[in-house]
Amino acid sequence: xxxxxxxxxxxxxxxxxxxVWLGFVGYEESKAYYITVEEFxxxxxxxxxxxxxxAGDVVDGSIDRGKTPMEFLIANGGKSLRVRYIGKxxxxxxFKDGSKAVVExxxxxxxxxxxxxxxxxxxxxxxxxxxxxEK
Amino acid sequence: MSEFGNFCLLLALVLAVYxxxxxxxxxxxxxxxxVRSAEHAAIAACVSIALATASMLxxxxxxxxxxxxxxxxxxxxxxxxxxxxxxxxxxxxSMLLWVFVTSIxxxxxxxxxxxxxxxxxxxxxxxxxxxxxxxxSLNLFLSNPFNQLVQVGANGSMMKYVAADGRGLNPLxxxxxxxxxxxxxxxxxxxxxVPFAFAMGALITRQLGDAWIRTTRRWTLLTWLxxxxxxxxxxxxxxxxxxxxxxxxxxxxxxxxLMPWLIATAFLHSVIIQERKGMLKVxxxxxxxxxxxxGVFGTFITRSGVVNSVHAFADSSLGKYFILYMGLVAIAxxxxxxxxLPHLKSERPLDSVLSRESAFLFNNLMLVVACxxxxxxxxxPVLSEWLRGSKITVGPPFFNSVNIPIGLFLLLLxxxxxxFAWRKTSLESLKKAFFLPGILAAVSCVxxxxxxxxxxxxxxxxxxxxxxxxxxxxxFYKATSIRARNSGENFALALSRLTLKNKRRYGGYxxxxxxxxxxxxxxxxxxxxxxxxxxxxxxxLKIGDYTLKxxxxxxxxxxxxxYGVTMLDAYKDGKFLRTLKPEKRFYxxxxxQSTTEVSMRSTPKEDLYTVFNGLSNDGRYEIKAHVNPLxxxxxxxxxxxxxxxxxxxxPDRKGAFATPSLSLDRxxxxxxxxxxx
Numbered sequence: 001x002x003x004x005x006x007x008x009x010x011x012x013x014x015x016x017x018x019x020v021w022l023g024f025v026g027y028e029e030s031k032a033y034y035i036t037v038e039e040f041x042x043x044x045x046x047x048x049x050x051x052x053x054x055a056g057d058v059v060d061g062s063i064d065r066g067k068t069p070m071e072f073l074i075a076n077g078g079k080s081l082r083v084r085y086i087g088k089x090x091x092x093x094x095f096k097d098g099s100k101a102v103v104e105x106x107x108x109x110x111x112x113x114x115x116x117x118x119x120x121x122x123x124x125x126x127x128x129x130x131x132x133x134e135k
Numbered sequence: 136m137s138e139f140g141n142f143c144l145l146l147a148l149v150l151a152v153y154x155x156x157x158x159x160x161x162x163x164x165x166x167x168x169x170v171r172s173a174e175h176a177a178i179a180a181c182v183s184i185a186l187a188t189a190s191m192l193x194x195x196x197x198x199x200x201x202x203x204x205x206x207x208x209x210x211x212x213x214x215x216x217x218x219x220x221x222x223x224x225x226x227x228x229s230m231l232l233w234v235f236v237t238s239i240x241x242x243x244x245x246x247x248x249x250x251x252x253x254x255x256x257x258x259x260x261x262x263x264x265x266x267x268x269x270x271x272s273l274n275l276f277l278s279n280p281f282n283q284l285v286q287v288g289a290n291g292s293m294m295k296y297v298a299a300d301g302r303g304l305n306p307l308x309x310x311x312x313x314x315x316x317x318x319x320x321x322x323x324x325x326x327x328x329v330p331f332a333f334a335m336g337a338l339i340t341r342q343l344g345d346a347w348i349r350t351t352r353r354w355t356l357l358t359w360l361x362x363x364x365x366x367x368x369x370x371x372x373x374x375x376x377x378x379x380x381x382x383x384x385x386x387x388x389x390x391x392x393l394m395p396w397l398i399a400t401a402f403l404h405s406v407i408i409q410e411r412k413g414m415l416k417v418x419x420x421x422x423x424x425x426x427x428x429x430g431v432f433g434t435f436i437t438r439s440g441v442v443n444s445v446h447a448f449a450d451s452s453l454g455k456y457f458i459l460y461m462g463l464v465a466i467a468x469x470x471x472x473x474x475x476l477p478h479l480k481s482e483r484p485l486d487s488v489l490s491r492e493s494a495f496l497f498n499n500l501m502l503v504v505a506c507x508x509x510x511x512x513x514x515x516p517v518l519s520e521w522l523r524g525s526k527i528t529v530g531p532p533f534f535n536s537v538n539i540p541i542g543l544f545l546l547l548l549x550x551x552x553x554x555f556a557w558r559k560t561s562l563e564s565l566k567k568a569f570f571l572p573g574i575l576a577a578v579s580c581v582x583x584x585x586x587x588x589x590x591x592x593x594x595x596x597x598x599x600x601x602x603x604x605x606x607x608x609x610x611f612y613k614a615t616s617i618r619a620r621n622s623g624e625n626f627a628l629a630l631s632r633l634t635l636k637n638k639r640r641y642g643g644y645x646x647x648x649x650x651x652x653x654x655x656x657x658x659x660x661x662x663x664x665x666x667x668x669x670x671x672x673x674x675x676l677k678i679g680d681y682t683l684k685x686x687x688x689x690x691x692x693x694x695x696x697x698y699g700v701t702m703l704d705a706y707k708d709g710k711f712l713r714t715l716k717p718e719k720r721f722y723x724x725x726x727x728q729s730t731t732e733v734s735m736r737s738t739p740k741e742d743l744y745t746v747f748n749g750l751s752n753d754g755r756y757e758i759k760a761h762v763n764p765l766x767x768x769x770x771x772x773x774x775x776x777x778x779x780x781x782x783x784x785x786p787d788r789k790g791a792f793a794t795p796s797l798s799l800d801r802x803x804x805x806x807x808x809x810x811x812x
Contacts, residue, residue: 023511030532093307093731
């Protein structure tokens with residue numbers, strides 16, 4: 001292989017290797033298992049201290065804004081999970097009774113899930129209901 | 136009307152499929168009349184789709200709630216502007232918009248080239264129609280917006296059903312940037328079908344000369360412009376409507392529009408090397424195929440719900456068809472590229488690492504690695520589930536740790552690349568070119584450190600911004616003063632004539648300058664501050680130099696929504712600025728979704744951004760305030776980029792497709808002239 005081409009490839013390899021390393025560090029810092037409430041209740045012992053994302057539907061009437069921090073229940077597959085929101089971000093407008101929520105955080109000693117981040121989706125609800133009616 | 140719309144879609148599908156086969160058959164048998172009929176069929180298909188879209192708009196405006204899409208995306212009291220926007224307010228209609236936009240692109244290309252590239256065009260038509268047929272079939276059979284609402288009657292029979300009112304347009308979408316964001320983004324996703332069709336046409340006919348590159352480059356630039364504008368509007372929407380204080384969160388939907396943009400950016404650079412040096416031919420083919428596939432992939436991600444995202448619509452059954460289509464396209468195009476390898480030989484080797492060619496290569500490497508990292512991070516939940524059985528997500532730290540260094544390296548290349556000479560740069564000329572920008576950058580770095588800046592990336596970023604801005608301004612200044620001296624024109628006239636004479640070069644510099652401004656804006660991120668407080672009337676909230684005093688609260692009723700608005704008097708160092716009025720809205724249609732209306736005071740230095748988060752249990756007001764430095768420059772830089780791209784896209788006087796090689800030669804001469812000085 002000729003000089004310049006070899007130099008370019010060597011330079012490229014060094015740069016890409018450095019980026020892969022940076023990517024790995026970022027991955028370790030931010031990885032989170034993504035599971036449903038049902039799966040979560042099945043593997044509680046193994047999850048201590050680990051950051052997980054848990055998905056479920058917000059149980060109607062369970063959002064308790066009276067408590068600070070706020071608490072609510074999410075449920076899926078017959079299991080439910082009590083969540084306490086300790087994050088700083090504004091709670092999304094899509095978060096309300098019945099919406100699909102994903103909470104990110106870990107379990108505290110009292111068994112309540114400490115969520116640092118909430119994502120919620122309800123756009124799908126519009127469609128699901130209409131699909132039901134169409135059938 | 137819905138039957139008419141349905142019929143138009145079906146007719147369009149028939150015409151598109153006929154067009155595809157007729158074009159291939161005509162090319163194979165060299166029957167020009169058949170090729171013509173294929174082109175006519177293709178254009179008729181596009182007209183038919185336009186009629187279908189028009190009938191859906193009619194249904195929306197007249198609020199015909201017997202149609203499922205209308206009932207799910209609109210409501211009676213919605214303003215007409217949003218009734219039109221409701222076309223893409225839910226899944227099925229957005230597929231129709233997608234098909235409509237595709238048909239505009241396809242029809243324009245076919246019409247524009249009806250007398251050109253006669254060997255290649257049948258294949259281009261065939262590929263455009265293949266693409267159109269695919270999306271039309273999905274639209275017709277899997278997500279048809281013209282479906283009627285039905286319910287099961289008492290005796291088990293199906294009955295038509297008219298909803299009393301629609302469920303309303305998702306309030307989060309009721310914002311001007313969100314209304315134009317999807318169509319523009321779609322233009323950006325779909326536009327890559329044109330370069331792709333020409334690339335495949337060139338491969339099939341083995342006509343791999345300048346023709347396809349020239350047409351492709353312009354279309355790519357246009358598509359790139361739409362995609363970039365779509366990205367920035369999406370960011371603006373996130374900033375103003377979602378109310379979390381930021382504009383980019385590495386969400387899968389955001390990522391899926393960033394990826395084709397990165398690849399298209401790479402292509403726009405590497406194609407210059409192919410035009411001028413005859414290098415990187417295979418690579419460019421691969422980039423075109425990737426840009427197209429990533430465009431389809433972007434649709435796939437937003438449509439299929441494969442990756443969980445706040446933006447994505449309901450899980451739909453479309454996923455497997457997308458995967459099948461993308462797989463087939465990838466295999467077929469890869470086969471074509473490999474089969475035509477002998478025609479894609481590079482015409483010359485790389486001469487030196489310190490050359491323009493090499494700077495372009497590094498630019499391409501970085502953009503593709505960035506795209507790959509984003510793809511990896513976006514798809515990681517899916518990949519890890521396949522490989523290890525558990526779904527693992529990665530967050531912003533992953534994306535940032537890879538992409539910030541890449542971004543900074545690309546910024547550096549933006550500055551040095553254009554100053555490197557083709558083939559080989561001597562150290563002597565480098566010293567000359569970098570003397571002034573280097574000194575300015577060093578001074579600004581020292582100033583930043585002296586001012587107490589300790590954030591590594593921010594310091595590097597701002598230093599590089601000064602450096603790159605200086606190189607760009609110096610290029611403009613040098614060339615303009617040479618021109619002014621030689622022609623006797625005044626400076627302003629010389630500047631505009633210079634730019635217009637060599638639109639690609641100087642338009643490109645303007646785009647680069649816009650990029651620099653965006654980086655200035657991004658660097659402000661490290662200094663964002665936020666404060667949350669539950670306030671009673673008369674209370675004060677302090678953030679940075681600002682004081683916010685809650686002076687009043689009102690509740691107001693409108694036909695579409697009820698809203699509560701807090702009046703926050705903003706003071707800076709004790710001086711009154713203005714009253715900020717963040718709102719909380721409760722929409723009446725559907726299930727009474729609420730939205731947050733941010734109120735902010737934006738200056739080039741920083742944004743004071745306030746959110747009213749609702750009433751607390753004891754009747755006080757939950758207020759959140761952010762101070763986000765330099766965000767203004769992100770939007771301003773984006774506007775500069777759009778302007779620069781438009782300069783580049785301005786038609787030459789000889790017509791839109793006049794040979795660019797002429798102007799390139801001229802720029803080469805000018806460059807040589809400048810370097811000798």
